[in-house]
Amino acid sequence: MLYRENGQFKSSYGEDQQMLPILQDRRVMFGLLAFAFFGVPFLASDYLFLSILIPFLILTLAAIGLNLLVGYCGQISIGHAAFMSVGAYAAYNLALRVPQLNFLVVLVLAGLVAALVGMLFGIPSLRIKGLYLAVATLAAQFFMDWVFARVKWFTNYSHSGSVSTAPVELFGWRLDSPPEKYLFLLGVLVVFTVIAKNLVRGHLGREWMAMRDMDVAAEVIGIRPVYAKLTAFAVSSFYCGVAGALYGFIYLGSWEPLAFNLTLSLNLLFMIIIGGMGSLLGSYFGAAFIVILPIVLDQVPQMFGIAMSTATTSHLAFMIFGALIVFFLIVEPHGLARLWAIGKEKLRLWPFPH
């Protein structure tokens, strides 16, 4: 009843091929975007921006990147935080050594550097698949950890291995207040999501999905595996590189090599597994689950006025978080995005059962 497409006729190819063909979808999406751009900056508190919304937006971007590789192209990677760190340090060095560059140019260049590195570490994917590829990408993680800790040029010979960045300035607009950072990140995320959506609906995305579903058959019908897999690695690393640069510059401000360690890689993987592999909406859900839920769980005893030692709260949060992961994967192995899709399907028929 709510979601019926009655009366919505498409009279051109353009209308038929649009990203959101259902009118209700379009209305909700634009309403959500309008609220996110014009409502949230005035309503949310600083804490909500700095600790919840900003890391959520940045890690969603990284999760979209990883989803393009793992969900759409089927190449497992558990070293993607390495590409984030490549992007972050590339952006740091560019901003430091070529200060005249606009920050957007720095972001794109950092992404390109990360894409190159990603393609390099994606070469093993041409020969090995699955778990073995996962191990090869793990090598990327440890290698990058080592490079940024030992090769002092990358950290500008800092005593402590830690690097600091100045607040970002864009066309004279200095991003130092939380709502400004949030708006910038939201804009970047929306642009990159639209680009990703277009990529997966187009020729390249279809090649990726063919490689994922049955790579031998794809090769037989003429899809070049080298091209498909390496472009998947390149685009995915580009996204993660940009996300890493934003993570370092806007969220942390000051970071050390440990900020992009294996835990972050695994978190990204968990985000897309729980959110839904092969779905952009799944990246959003997964990032929300992994970023926001632990913070909420840490504060629940406080909110209800229960006096508990912080150690107990932490341990409880771990247990509940783990239990929820297991629960969601049992209930719906394809992730939260699939649950959402099922809900939408049922809404089309509601209140009728079939």
Add this chain to the structure above:
Amino acid sequence: MKSSSRLGLRTTIVAVSAALAALSAVQVQAQAKEQFFPVLSYRVGAYAPNGTPFANGYVDYLKLLNARDGGINGVKITFEECETEYNTAKGVECYQRLKGKGPTGAAVFHTLSTGITFAVTDVTFADKIPIITAGYGRADSVDGTVFGYNFPLGGTYWGAADMLIQHVGKLEGGLDKLKGKKIALVYHDSPYGKEPIALLEERAKMHGYQLQLLPVTHPGVEQKATWLQIRQNRPDYVFLWGWGVMNSTSIKEAVATGYPRDKMYGVWWSGAEPDVTPAGDGAKGYRSLVFLAPAGQGAVHKDIVKYVYDKGQGTGKKEEIGEVLYNRGMTAALLSTEGVRRAHVKYGKKPLKGEEVRWGLENLAIDAGAIKKLGFDGFMVPVATTCADHEGGSSAMIHVWDGKKWNVQPGTYTPDMAIIKPMIKASAEKYAAEKKIAKRDCAKEQ
């Protein structure tokens, strides 16, 4: 249709007025005479064995002030702990969560992690909340003209490394006798562990000893390769710059490879009971720096037992009172509360904002008489800060573990500021240039 809209209007008016009433009630409560102290701690994870006694000492002292004195000059102390797990991102989230609590916001933060210090330093300029990094943090934050809100009270890692070299030089019979000797630094591969390297390399150039750098990745339980290298290289001294389980693992590995423990020197964060007790008898002879407070119990501990533990309000176990890290937590709380007390002199005996507490911390003048009055005789050294010098004097002693307790050796060391001061200046200016911060003019601000 019309009646339903009128009903809607009435309920809206009721709801809005109820909300306003609730809001005004909150406002009234917010004016209570309380000063909020956030407590960033880690009771979970690889660093919990060391973080827990520190947090217990900190919180116990705050509870003591409330129970015995009714707060600071009549202003009650409220506090809240937040678990950081020694993780930078979580530490920043805890900082953001707690900075606005209390009627005037958080008074002062102790980040208890060099990594979190680096990340939070950038934000303190905007938030105007001081952070005390007593014995850790950025060594260059001694310069108060650049790092207006950082207070490495009592010592930094450059000072610590300097004092260790002085002690080792004394053992050898003079700093010139260090030529040709081998010193290995086993350090935690994080900003904490890397901080002393600059000074040790500087001193290596001056005195001619060979410095071997051996990083250990977090969390530090994998040290077999490191100690194999030490066994092959046979350095004359090993400096240990670890934290959490890394410390106890290092000592156990030293026992396993047969490196003499009396040639191992830990920094003040690598010389506490949780580090030596896991190695059992093998840790006998291990020594480290100790600053501010040694292990033991004094007048203030008696008060804590009387006013806090006997009333069932103790945070940790009663047997752990008087341990090295517990005492250090207590002295950290003392520095926080004395900063607030000093600020009361200028701003009045009321809840203060972070900026006002900063003034108090910049004008600290804790002398021997004040220490005795506070009950910290033997467990605190005089601290005197200024706008430009946020360290307030640094000194340390060596203590040795004999299997049951720590014994402080006679002889106090102070860092050689002739070497360290130019390093601080250069590093602080580099930071100011990178972050585009204007230096403070101390003369004008007074």
